[in-house]
Amino acid sequence: MLGCGVVGTEVVRLLTQQADDLAARVGAPLELVGVAVRNVDAPRDPVVDRALLTADADELVTRADIVVELMGGEEPARNLLLRAIEHGASVVTANKALLAQDGPTLYRAADEAGVDVYYEAAVAGAIPIVRPIRESLTGDKIRRVLGIVNGTTNYVLDRMATDGLELEDAVKEAQGLGYAEADPTADVEGYDAAAKAAILASLAFHTRVHLDDVYREGITSVTASDVAWAARTGHAVKLLAIAEATDDGVSVRVHPALVPLDHPLAGVRGAFNAVFVEAEAAGELMFYGRGAGGAPTASAVLGDVVSAARHRVLGGKSPEESTYADLPLLPHASALTRYQVRLVVDDRPGVLAQVASTFAGQGVSIESVRQVPDGDRADVGTGGSAELLLTTHVAPEAALASTTRAARDLAPVREVTSVLRVEGV
Numbered sequence: 450m451l452g453c454g455v456v457g458t459e460v461v462r463l464l465t466q467q468a469d470d471l472a473a474r475v476g477a478p479l480e481l482v483g484v485a486v487r488n489v490d491a492p493r494d495p496v497v498d499r500a501l502l503t504a505d506a507d508e509l510v511t512r513a514d515i516v517v518e519l520m521g522g523e524e525p526a527r528n529l530l531l532r533a534i535e536h537g538a539s540v541v542t543a544n545k546a547l548l549a550q551d552g553p554t555l556y557r558a559a560d561e562a563g564v565d566v567y568y569e570a571a572v573a574g575a576i577p578i579v580r581p582i583r584e585s586l587t588g589d590k591i592r593r594v595l596g597i598v599n600g601t602t603n604y605v606l607d608r609m610a611t612d613g614l615e616l617e618d619a620v621k622e623a624q625g626l627g628y629a630e631a632d633p634t635a636d637v638e639g640y641d642a643a644a645k646a647a648i649l650a651s652l653a654f655h656t657r658v659h660l661d662d663v664y665r666e667g668i669t670s671v672t673a674s675d676v677a678w679a680a681r682t683g684h685a686v687k688l689l690a691i692a693e694a695t696d697d698g699v700s701v702r703v704h705p706a707l708v709p710l711d712h713p714l715a716g717v718r719g720a721f722n723a724v725f726v727e728a729e730a731a732g733e734l735m736f737y738g739r740g741a742g743g744a745p746t747a748s749a750v751l752g753d754v755v756s757a758a759r760h761r762v763l764g765g766k767s768p769e770e771s772t773y774a775d776l777p778l779l780p781h782a783s784a785l786t787r788y789q790v791r792l793v794v795d796d797r798p799g800v801l802a803q804v805a806s807t808f809a810g811q812g813v814s815i816e817s818v819r820q821v822p823d824g825d826r827a828d829v830g831t832g833g834s835a836e837l838l839l840t841t842h843v844a845p846e847a848a849l850a851s852t853t854r855a856a857r858d859l860a861p862v863r864e865v866t867s868v869l870r871v872e873g874v
């Protein structure tokens with residue numbers, strides 16, 4: 450095993466506690482031959498036998514049948530996994546950052562060496578989603594994947610909505626609970642969700658999707674007022690990972706969005722994750738569970754270890770990377786979505802018509818407009834201003850973005866308070 454932090458410690462615990470059951474399931478005992486750590490003398494959970502610790506990861510990967518990487522980060526994880534594969538080991542990793550950057554190098558090396566690469570823990574922690582897409586749904590055609598795949602940001606948004614917490618305070622709590630990445634910016638800015646979206650899209654659409662192909666916005670621009678407003682208009686704010694295949698190609702994006710409260714994703718609370726899959730024959734499927742935390746993630750890691758170990762005993766191999774469809778990747782500007790826009794405007798005749806004609810001028814159709822008499826801003830409703838809440842019909846991102854810019858430039862528009870996409874309608 451490489452790395453022994455939040456997840457690694459729980460993997461060791463489960464390997465030890467469930468040794469007999471695991472041996473029965475594999476058909477041979479699983480023996481932990483070593484754990485590579487940065488500092489063998491650092492104080493750690495007594496579950497890890499001191500004699501197994503080594504600082505020499507390069508050497509350790511040459512003497513195992515299965516190498517489990519739980520260090521995170523691109524290097525040295527990448528080189529250690531390649532070295533393990535070269536020495537004939539199967540590999541199990543939870544490292545979505547590495548897979549979204551350079552997964553294909555690992556997959557190719559593993560195919561050449563005839564060994565397994567498993568990574569169930571890399572997407573949505575404990576939730577079985579990689580195996581279902583890679584194996585169970587491989588006879589179907591997936592059209593869309595819509596997911597809450599980052600536990601930290603879901604926890605943060607939930608704490609903001611239910612307890613009025615500030616973003617920074619909620620992030621600290623998520624770190625303390627073992628949900629956040631080593632650098633929580635990866636969670637908050639959407640990089641972690643984007644990596645998972647790239648992995649899901651690659652699997653779902655049999656097309657190679659790199660982290661750089663994913664449009665990404667994090668949750669730092671979401672305000673307490675956005676969250677409160679969402680609730681008033683019957684929505685929850687969620688950081689969504691969306692991967693869609695249309696006739697033109699594949700669109701993959703991560704951004705905060707308003708989700709109607711009657712959509713199953715709106716009810717996903719705390720650090721829980723959920724992935725909603727729409728497939729041609731199967732219809733709608735939802736995978737729900739703990740997407741972060743030591744023990745839940747260790748459950749997914751152990752499932753992969755058992756699969757790889759069974760192959761050692763009985764023969765067989767994990768599925769190879771499937772990229773035969775090679776669909777074009779669409780620019781974000783062409784993605785279709787709806788916006789909910791809040792504006793503070795001069796409260797006088799003709800202003801609403803002016804705003805509406807700006808939207809019409811950009812080809813964006815307005816679904817509803819509400820004037821908000823009880824806005825939460827002390828200045829609104831006084832001094833001749835009013836707050837408007839506009840919801841658009843579906844339009845391409847490019848048109849929605851240019852409409853919002855044009856509205857901002859209108860003389861009677863004092864402020865565009867918030868622009869949020871609406872998904873899951």
Ligand SMILES: NC(=O)C1=CN([C@@H]2O[C@H](COP(=O)(O)OP(=O)(O)OC[C@H]3O[C@@H](n4cnc5c(N)ncnc54)[C@H](O)[C@@H]3O)[C@@H](O)[C@H]2O)C=CC1
Binds near residue numbers: 628
């Ligand atoms: N914590 C979570 O909820 C989840 C984590 N993951 C992934 O699992 C992996 C591990 O995550 P955590 O356990 O949370 O991180 P962590 O930061 O708690 O543990 C990583 C451990 O690896 C060690 N390490 C890092 N570089 C090393 C090196 N060069 N040599 C030896 N040891 C090294 C660190 O000292 C640390 O103890 C990451 O890839 C993460 O993205 C995936 C799903 C959920």
Ligand SMILES: N[C@@H](CC=O)C(=O)O
Binds near residue numbers: 571573601602629741
């Ligand atoms: N930091 C991640 C951990 C799991 O991948 C998250 O918050 O979901």
Ligand code: NA
Binds near residue numbers: 573
């Ligand atoms: Na998973």
